[in-house]
Amino acid sequence: MIYLDHNATTPLAPEARAAxxxxxxxxxxxPSSVHEGGRLARNALDDARRxxxxxxxxxxxxxxxxxxxxxxxNLALKGVAQRKGKGRILVSSIEHSAVLGPARDxxxxxxxxxxxxxxxxxxxxxxxxxARLGPDVILVSVMLANNETGVLQDIAEVSRHVxxxxxxxxxxxAQAAGKVALDFxxxxxxxxxxxxxxxxxxxxxxxxITDGAIDLVAQISGGGQEADRRCGxxxxxxxxxxxxxxxxxxxxxxxxxxxxxxLRDRLEESLAIRPGITIFGREAERLPNTCLFAVAxxxxxxxxxxxxxxxxxxxxxxxxxxxxxxPSHVLLAMGVDPLQARGAVRVSFGAGNTQADVDALLAAxxxxxxxxPMGAAAW
Amino acid sequence: MVSDFxxxxxxYAATTPVDPRVVETMLAYLGPEGLFANPSSSHAQGRAxxxxxxxxxxxxxxxxxxxxxxxxxxxxxxxxxxxxxxxxARARVxxxxxxxxxxxxxxxxxxxxxxxxxxxxEITWLVPDRDGLISxxxxxxxxxxxxxLVSLLHANNETGVVQDVASLVRAVxxxxxxxxxxxxxxxxxxxxxxxxxxxxxxxxxxxxxxxxxxxxxxxYVKKGVRLEPxxxxxxxxxxxxxxxxxxxxxxxxxxxxxLAAAGREPEMARxxxxxxxxxxxxxxxxxxxxxxxxTLRLPNILNVSVAGVxxxxxxxxxxxxxxxxxxxxxxxxxxxxxxxxALGRDxxxxxxSLRFSLGRWSSEEDVDYxxxxxEREVARLRExxxxx
Numbered sequence: 001m002i003y004l005d006h007n008a009t010t011p012l013a014p015e016a017r018a019a020x021x022x023x024x025x026x027x028x029x030x031p032s033s034v035h036e037g038g039r040l041a042r043n044a045l046d047d048a049r050r051x052x053x054x055x056x057x058x059x060x061x062x063x064x065x066x067x068x069x070x071x072x073x074n075l076a077l078k079g080v081a082q083r084k085g086k087g088r089i090l091v092s093s094i095e096h097s098a099v100l101g102p103a104r105d106x107x108x109x110x111x112x113x114x115x116x117x118x119x120x121x122x123x124x125x126x127x128x129x130x131a132r133l134g135p136d137v138i139l140v141s142v143m144l145a146n147n148e149t150g151v152l153q154d155i156a157e158v159s160r161h162v163x164x165x166x167x168x169x170x171x172x173x174a175q176a177a178g179k180v181a182l183d184f185x186x187x188x189x190x191x192x193x194x195x196x197x198x199x200x201x202x203x204x205x206x207x208x209i210t211d212g213a214i215d216l217v218a219q220i221s222g223g224g225q226e227a228d229r230r231c232g233x234x235x236x237x238x239x240x241x242x243x244x245x246x247x248x249x250x251x252x253x254x255x256x257x258x259x260x261x262x263l264r265d266r267l268e269e270s271l272a273i274r275p276g277i278t279i280f281g282r283e284a285e286r287l288p289n290t291c292l293f294a295v296a297x298x299x300x301x302x303x304x305x306x307x308x309x310x311x312x313x314x315x316x317x318x319x320x321x322x323x324x325x326x327p328s329h330v331l332l333a334m335g336v337d338p339l340q341a342r343g344a345v346r347v348s349f350g351a352g353n354t355q356a357d358v359d360a361l362l363a364a365x366x367x368x369x370x371x372x373p374m375g376a377a378a379w
Numbered sequence: 380m381v382s383d384f385x386x387x388x389x390x391y392a393a394t395t396p397v398d399p400r401v402v403e404t405m406l407a408y409l410g411p412e413g414l415f416a417n418p419s420s421s422h423a424q425g426r427a428x429x430x431x432x433x434x435x436x437x438x439x440x441x442x443x444x445x446x447x448x449x450x451x452x453x454x455x456x457x458x459x460x461x462x463x464x465x466x467x468a469r470a471r472v473x474x475x476x477x478x479x480x481x482x483x484x485x486x487x488x489x490x491x492x493x494x495x496x497x498x499x500x501e502i503t504w505l506v507p508d509r510d511g512l513i514s515x516x517x518x519x520x521x522x523x524x525x526x527x528l529v530s531l532l533h534a535n536n537e538t539g540v541v542q543d544v545a546s547l548v549r550a551v552x553x554x555x556x557x558x559x560x561x562x563x564x565x566x567x568x569x570x571x572x573x574x575x576x577x578x579x580x581x582x583x584x585x586x587x588x589x590x591x592x593x594x595x596x597x598x599y600v601k602k603g604v605r606l607e608p609x610x611x612x613x614x615x616x617x618x619x620x621x622x623x624x625x626x627x628x629x630x631x632x633x634x635x636x637x638l639a640a641a642g643r644e645p646e647m648a649r650x651x652x653x654x655x656x657x658x659x660x661x662x663x664x665x666x667x668x669x670x671x672x673x674t675l676r677l678p679n680i681l682n683v684s685v686a687g688v689x690x691x692x693x694x695x696x697x698x699x700x701x702x703x704x705x706x707x708x709x710x711x712x713x714x715x716x717x718x719x720x721a722l723g724r725d726x727x728x729x730x731x732s733l734r735f736s737l738g739r740w741s742s743e744e745d746v747d748y749x750x751x752x753x754e755r756e757v758a759r760l761r762e763x764x765x766x767x
Contacts, residue, residue, distance in 0.1 A: 003424065009417040012409050020409070024402045024592065030394040034694075035701040067594065070612040071624035101611030101621055195727065197623060202595050203417075204625030217617035220454075220461045221494045221611055222487030231490065232457030233394065233587060235594020238625070301752065304421065314387060342663040352411060355497065 002312045002357045005076050006350035007147050007175060007290060012241065013033035013200035019048075019244035020202065023237035030189045032225065044050060048243025052207055055177065055246040056184040056192065061212070065228050065239055068206040069174035069195030070098040071219075073141075075230065076170045076191045077102040078113025078138045079216030081111055087138035088112040092153070093333035099141050099172055100329075116142065117154035120335045121284040122151035129158050133165040140169050144187070145176035148317045148330045148346055150290025152180065168214060174198050174206070177251035179257060179287045190214050194246075196238065201245030201352070208337050252351075260289035260349040267291055267347060267358045278340065280331060282361055289350065292317075292331075294343030295369065303345045306368045312361055387745045388701045392680055394535055397631070398590035398739075404577045404634040405421075405592065408627035419613065428626045435633025442640045443582075451598045451616045451628050454540030456564035456585030458609070459598035460487040460530075461579040462620065463560045466606030467528045468495050471558070475525025479557075481513055481532065481541050482721040487583075490560055502660045503682050504589040505531075509723045510672035511540030515550040520693060521552040534566035537718040537734055538671030539680030541566065548578050558604060564596075565587055568639030569647060569677050580604050584636075586628070590739065591635030595628035614624050637745060650737045653679035657735060658683075660750030664757045670719055670732060679737040684724055688760040690715075690731035694758040700749055703734045 003011070023044070029037030031045045046081065047059040057251060066072045077099065091103045093115040104139075105112040116128050121157055140162045145152050152329075155171050162169040170191040176182060178199030191214060196205040207229075208214070218227050223231040268291055271277045276296030295303065300316040307314055317328045327341035347361065390585045397405075408431065409607050416424035417585065418432050433447070440447040453459045468478060480492050491500045503521045507513045522529070529551050534541045544561060551559050560581040568589030574582055581604065600606060600619065601670055612621030658681055659669050663735040666686035685693060694704055706718070715729035723731070735749065 001424065003416075005416070005420060005422065005424075008420050008425070009415065011411040011415040014410075017406075017409050024397045024405065026396075028394060028396040029701075030593075032391075032605035033390060033393050033701070033703065035698065036386065037390070037701050038393075066409075067458070068622050068625075073612070073631060074610045074621075096610035096612075097614070101613070105611045162675075186412070195623075195627075202625070202627065203623055203626045218494075220458050222457050222460065222485070223490070224486075231487065232455045233585070233593050235454065235628075237592060238594050238628070239417055302459070308422045311423070313420070313424050314418065315420060315422070347647065 002360055004347045004349060004353065005170055005315050006359065007198070007322045007348035007358070008315055009197045009203065010200045010350055011352065012202055013245055013248055015248050016201050016241040016245040020052070020237040020241040023240050032223065032237060045234055045236060048239045051243035052194070055181050055250045056194070057208055058184045058331050062184070064208045064210060064229050065234060065237065066208055067204055069193050069198070072193040072195070072206045072208040073098040073172055074102045075216060075219050076193060077106060077139065078193070078219055079140060079170050079229070079272060080214065081106050081150055082217040083215050084138040086111065088114060088131065088134070088136045088169045090114050090116055090132050090140045092116045092118065092142045094118055094122065094146050094330040095141065095143055096147055096172055096174070099143065103141070103256045105211055117200055118260065118333050121280040122146060122149045122330070122334050123284050124153055125157065130161045132372065133161060135166070137165060140167055141172065141188045143172040143175070145173070145174045145180065145287045146330060148328055148344070149292045150174070151281040151284045152286060155187045155189060156202045158255035158327060163188060176287065178253060179260070179289060181253060184209050191358070196242035197244055199245050199249045202241040204235055204354065205242040207242070256351055257288040259351065262366045263355065263358050264289055266292050267361065270362050278338065280334065280344065289348050291347045292344055294340055294345065295365070296343070298343055298369065300342055300344045303365070303368060307361070307364055312364055317346055341344045367369060384749065386537050386699050386701065387501060387748055389735040389741065389745070389749065390701045390703050392588070392591065392734065392736035393703055394587050395738055396687065397592055397637060400640055401591055401635045402630045402637060405627040405631040408630060411468040414626060419615065425668050426441045430653075431626050431630050433601060435629045438633040438637050439597065440595055442503055442636050444575045444603065445599060448617070449599055449601060451600055451619050451630070451667070453596045453598055454594055455486040455555060455587070455596035456562065456583045459573060459583035459596045460485070460562055461491045462598050462606065463583055464488065464491040464528065464530055464607050465487060465495060465609060467581065468500055469560050469606070469607035470605045471527040476500045476525045477503070477526045478528045478530065479503045479505065479518065479521045479526055480530045483505060483507055483511065483535055483718045484530065484532055485536055485562055485564065486497060488532070492530070503530045506721055507540075510675070511535055511538050511545065511722055512675065513542055515543070515546040518547055519550040519554060522551065522557060524555065524654050526555065529557050531561065532565070533561050533572075534570065534677045534719060535671070536565045537716055538682045538722070539565070539677035540671040541570065541675050542578070544577050545727050550576070565618050565666065566677065568636070568643065569679060571643070574599055586632040586635050589639040592628055595625070595632040598633065616662060646739070647678045653741055654679060654742065656743065657681055657746045657749065658744065664754050668722065668728065670722060672724055680734065682734045683734060684719070684732045686728065686731070688731050688757060689764075692760055693733070693756065694762065697752060701751060702736070704732060706764045711721040
């Protein structure tokens with residue numbers, strides 16, 4: 001099996017697994033209990049909080065643990081909006097469904113939600129945020145790196161305008177964390193989403209980083225955990241795994257990025273010399289591991305299934321939408337023709353991949369194109 | 380006497396260790412060789428992870444006697460309670476804005492209801508009788524035409540008192556179309572729970588109360604019941620709960636519930652006997668009062684109030700025994716238990732209470748040790764109090 005779908009999820013790092021095991025064994029106390037077993041669990045939780053904080057260079061008390069990136073995004077958007085009560089919310093048109101979902105829910109609840117457009121490279125247009133800001137704007141959410149194209153945004157620039165306008169800035173960094181260097185303060189955001197399973201941590205753990213001044217309405221109430229902003233008995237094993245994965249991600253980010261970039265570049269250089277290939281967002285600054293491309297005349301789902309039969313796991317876009325046959329909203333927002341957008345295939349490299357994986361993928365793609373009359377003509 | 384000192388865990392109602400067999404199940408999804416893929420991915424690895432999720436769902440559905448598609452996975456019972464209460468209330472706002480719950484509910488229910496109060500809902504807080512029971516008549520009396528939801532505990536987390544759910548559900552059905560939400564976090568694994576027979580609309584469960592992992596739970600949502608989701612996004616869990624499914628957590632939850640159900644009867648008989656031994660031992664100290672109904676309780680929980688001692692001093696003196704002065708979730712604030720206050724205990728007795736909760740690794744030796752330590756410390760503290 002060749003796994004090339006690391007933007008959907010990553011395998012658990014051995015270090016993260018090792019960190020989880022005590023919580024599945026003797027370290028089982030409820031972190032809210034006052035007895036020794038509870039205190040030991042609490043101490044471990046606090047250590048993990050410091051590790052996650054260190055990844056983005058913040059203080060431990062700025063970390064709110066959640067069940068994942070989706071929950072963190074929901075807490076950020078609804079938590080801010082419900083506190084403000086009314087107003088306008090700006091989100092980029094290429095956000096993950098975990099931002100677009102709560103944004104739509106807020107629109108249904110009476111808030112005005114507007115989308116910020118992107119250019120054909122997948123970047124927010126200069127001036128697009130400023131043009132939409134106003135005194136009634138309460139919240140802006142722009143992702144740091146797109147999960148489909150890997151395209152990075154200049155969050156610091158967006159944040160500067162948002163802060164000047166007096167609104168709250170949120171950035172979904174679930175896909176960026178661990179792949180690029182990340183400093184919360186440097187992004188200028190008030191709120192930032194992280195997800196453990198995108199950086200070799202376990203599924204079911206994530207965090208919302210806050211700058212401390214933001215007042216959020218808790219979405220899950222009862223018990224007072226996480227300073228009453230996210231209640232419920234903490235997923236101790238998940239959080240300990242997240243902590244270890246975050247520490248590892250911080251230490252190995254440059255090496256991981258270089259490794260992934262070499263594989264991605266090798267793939268893209270080979271793809272580029274084949275006819276009929278489009279690589280999306282290639283002109284923009286991107287995550288080092290992500291390549292989203294289309295082969296003229298070949299349907300993305302057909303390619304994905306063909307590769308799957310040969311033991312190569314890729315995706316047609318977001319895993320969360322894998323059941324949907326609609327073309328990617330990200331590519332449509334970039335002005336890509338719907339027919340071409342339907343051809344999109346996403347390859348996302350990870351720590352375990354090798355050059356041989358790239359070569360196997362290319363050989364399999366060549367084989368697929370030969371087996372398809374339409375593809376053969378274009379290839 | 381020093382050689383006698385050890386630490387005894389009697390706080391299984393706060394949380395349980397994960398069953399080693401459940402850990403084995405979880406580890407299969409926690410390695411580079413395992414089924415780590417995203418269950419929403421359409422490739423072979425994703426489909427294999429999805430299969431593990433659906434196997435767990437079917438396993439759970441069988442234990443609870445419901446259809447698999449009625450099981451919605453959450454991050455725990457607190458989220459499940461919030462989804463049930465806020466989700467049902469917000470979805471039914473056009474029918475009315477009245478909710479009935481109990482003063483002795485778990486914090487997850489209390490705080491979800493209080494959040495709705497701030498949104499304009501009106502909450503009726505039922506007070507149980509001195510034994511901790513809520514009568515069907517009292518519930519019927521609280522129901523109104525605009526009642527959209529009733530949320531009650533199956534078994535109280537502090538006292539272990541078990542409600543007669545069937546009669547309470549009947550009262551709701553006879554009165555109108557309010558939904559019935561059952562918080563079964565504490566009773567699951569200890570009582571047989573047939574959700575179809577109980578005829579509830581919603582029910583919340585938590586894995587870490589029955590030897591499963593923390594951070595995993597579920598909400599049963601009866602067919603046809605509409606909820607406003609708490610978490611929006613990728614449309615997971617029939618649109619009711621977005622977010623990447625944590626395969627290892629869900630597989631652990633499924634296995635833990637199946638194991639708990641399979642071994643339930645002999646284990647609960649064993650714990651009931653241990654609990655009786657503990658009660659006999661503790662009550663021998665004199666002026667020790669049982670909190671909650673004498674018989675209608677979970678077999679593993681014993682909550683006592685001790686006259687003539689300071690609660691905090693007693694807990695400190697017994698720090699080699701991991702028990703609780705109330706719910707772990709309320710441990711941070713040192714106020715006397717609101718549950719015991721609602722049962723009519725005064726501040727002194729509510730404050731000088733201890734909850735012992737037994738479980739898988741509890742033994743007669745543990746019980747006898749706790750009894751010895753309790754006798755000694757209560758006598759010492761009473762002597763000090765008398766001298767003062």
